Amino acid sequence: MSTARGPVRGGPEVVRHVVLGLLSLLFLLPFYVVVRNALASPAELVSASWVWWPADPSLANLRRLFADENVQFARSLLNSAVVSVLQTVLTVAVSAMAGYGLARVPSRWSRVVLGMTVLTLMVPTTVTFVPTFVMVSSLGWISTLRGLVVPVLFSAFATFLFRQFFSGFPVELEEAAALDGAGRWRTFTRVVLPNAWGICAAVGTITFLNAWNSFLWPLLIGQDPAYRTVQVALSAYTSSQRVDTAQVFMGSAVAILPVLVVFVVLQRQLVQGVERSGID
Amino acid sequence: MSTAAPTRTGAARRRGPQDRQRSRARTRSDLRWFWVFCGPFVLGLVVFVYVPVLWSVYLSFFDARNTVTPTTFVGLDNYAYLLTNRAFLVSMGTFVVFAVLIVPTTFALSLGLALLVWRARFAAAFFRSAFFLPTACSYVVAALVWRLSIFNGARFGLVNAGLRAVGLDPVAWLSGEHYLYWVVLVSLRLWLQAGFYMVLFLAGLQRIPTDTYEAAALDGATGWRTVRWITLPQLRATSVAVLLLLAIGAFQAFDEFYNTLVSVGSYPPYARPPLVYLYLVSLGQGTQDLGVGSAGTVILTIVVALLGALQLRILRPRKDEA
Numbered sequence: 001m002s003t004a005r006g007p008v009r010g011g012p013e014v015v016r017h018v019v020l021g022l023l024s025l026l027f028l029l030p031f032y033v034v035v036r037n038a039l040a041s042p043a044e045l046v047s048a049s050w051v052w053w054p055a056d057p058s059l060a061n062l063r064r065l066f067a068d069e070n071v072q073f074a075r076s077l078l079n080s081a082v083v084s085v086l087q088t089v090l091t092v093a094v095s096a097m098a099g100y101g102l103a104r105v106p107s108r109w110s111r112v113v114l115g116m117t118v119l120t121l122m123v124p125t126t127v128t129f130v131p132t133f134v135m136v137s138s139l140g141w142i143s144t145l146r147g148l149v150v151p152v153l154f155s156a157f158a159t160f161l162f163r164q165f166f167s168g169f170p171v172e173l174e175e176a177a178a179l180d181g182a183g184r185w186r187t188f189t190r191v192v193l194p195n196a197w198g199i200c201a202a203v204g205t206i207t208f209l210n211a212w213n214s215f216l217w218p219l220l221i222g223q224d225p226a227y228r229t230v231q232v233a234l235s236a237y238t239s240s241q242r243v244d245t246a247q248v249f250m251g252s253a254v255a256i257l258p259v260l261v262v263f264v265v266l267q268r269q270l271v272q273g274v275e276r277s278g279i280d
Numbered sequence: 281m282s283t284a285a286p287t288r289t290g291a292a293r294r295r296g297p298q299d300r301q302r303s304r305a306r307t308r309s310d311l312r313w314f315w316v317f318c319g320p321f322v323l324g325l326v327v328f329v330y331v332p333v334l335w336s337v338y339l340s341f342f343d344a345r346n347t348v349t350p351t352t353f354v355g356l357d358n359y360a361y362l363l364t365n366r367a368f369l370v371s372m373g374t375f376v377v378f379a380v381l382i383v384p385t386t387f388a389l390s391l392g393l394a395l396l397v398w399r400a401r402f403a404a405a406f407f408r409s410a411f412f413l414p415t416a417c418s419y420v421v422a423a424l425v426w427r428l429s430i431f432n433g434a435r436f437g438l439v440n441a442g443l444r445a446v447g448l449d450p451v452a453w454l455s456g457e458h459y460l461y462w463v464v465l466v467s468l469r470l471w472l473q474a475g476f477y478m479v480l481f482l483a484g485l486q487r488i489p490t491d492t493y494e495a496a497a498l499d500g501a502t503g504w505r506t507v508r509w510i511t512l513p514q515l516r517a518t519s520v521a522v523l524l525l526l527a528i529g530a531f532q533a534f535d536e537f538y539n540t541l542v543s544v545g546s547y548p549p550y551a552r553p554p555l556v557y558l559y560l561v562s563l564g565q566g567t568q569d570l571g572v573g574s575a576g577t578v579i580l581t582i583v584v585a586l587l588g589a590l591q592l593r594i595l596r597p598r599k600d601e602a
Contacts, residue, residue, distance in 0.1 A: 105314040153324055213420070
């Protein structure tokens, strides 16, 4: 951001940057701790004084992590990847369609559907986890992939964002497509969606991060260890009898990696998504 | 919000009999297309939100231990049980304590970060990313870091190592002998979400028209006075939104409580916010009391819906602007 306002004043600006520097170190500290612990030997983690950096940083913990059959870490990574990608793609698809329908297809039902969306927006689905769990368990979806993915696909938040976006979309483009003989579906996929890349990316990025980091729902559904996501697998470590701390943190480092990549590559989209999430 | 989507085509056309026929055909085709676009979403909402919640309202009037098709109608007993149940009331109290601790601190920190980063002339993008980065971390991983390293109760915990370095005794942070576990839980969430709200404040700051500042500068306002009399009042809508989002977020706290405190499958009797309580009562080990769990869900839904309604009500005027 280049916001140069007011006269440059030396003193306060230096203080500002010193404070910013110290705070950013504090904010990055936990990431450093993860890396330190992941590379340390188990003995170094319990040494009497804080070891700032392992004497012999090694990936030995990585090998032990994937060799540990009690944890099935590779399997949980795969589960997380499949669940997060499916959830992201399908949430964007379902919500973009619904948002478009609400914004553009005149119907006496749109008032009802919009009302349902706003009502769902007011009550976060986390709060109603008991009933949803009861529903999903009576469908027999406990410890299944569809149990992990399908119930969390229907985001009122995403639909609402898309609806707002498409309401402000220039009608002329669609009318031109209609004159060319394109039907509603063709107009949507060929004209509207290609021009909605920004919002799709924003919603997709947020959805992916939430899906990857989600804990309560996968905890309820992944009762069979083969259906644990990576967060549930990491959590299971802490409630086991003996915690191999170095191994847990190697697991955490691996679990953070994909979201870090997404964060770095799609930070702008993420920021846009967050900006829309609060006030729009 | 205007609800009915405006008819874009043919609204202002003169209507002959043919046109009327055509428009009726269009209405029918519109209806079909409306459901093509909205059908999947509506079906999902109905199956995974509305039916379960209504079923839950039904269950809440029955004795539903270990069953979802109960037969014993108990009226308001489940509600009476909860509203006089110490553990439930304590969990609501725990939410209030948590909200009182986390809402003002996150608000102040994220606003402070936004104000600092906003006018930074050097490395602003780096600072912004550093503060925003924790948003990408899961509560599970953060809880592991906080519990096993930073606030480890043994002497090799980072904070305890610091305390010992200045000659103080190490502290058993999570033991529950004292209220210091709040330091762990609050600092964790503060770290993880401050950057998110900083981004909201930065967006708010950018919406303030530049000429407001120019006018203030002409009047001789500088530094803190500008912030106090111009920036903060202009951030009012953002601030209200942030406060409510923080409160709603605190109400849903589960992940970090569970992962910092649970050990070998059991959760300590303290620090149980509503969702943790509900989890332990209705789905945790032992009996699954879905009647009480459902009544709890209904009560929590009402509380959170009130917060949500407040938020929508306050934010509504802004939507037309955007």
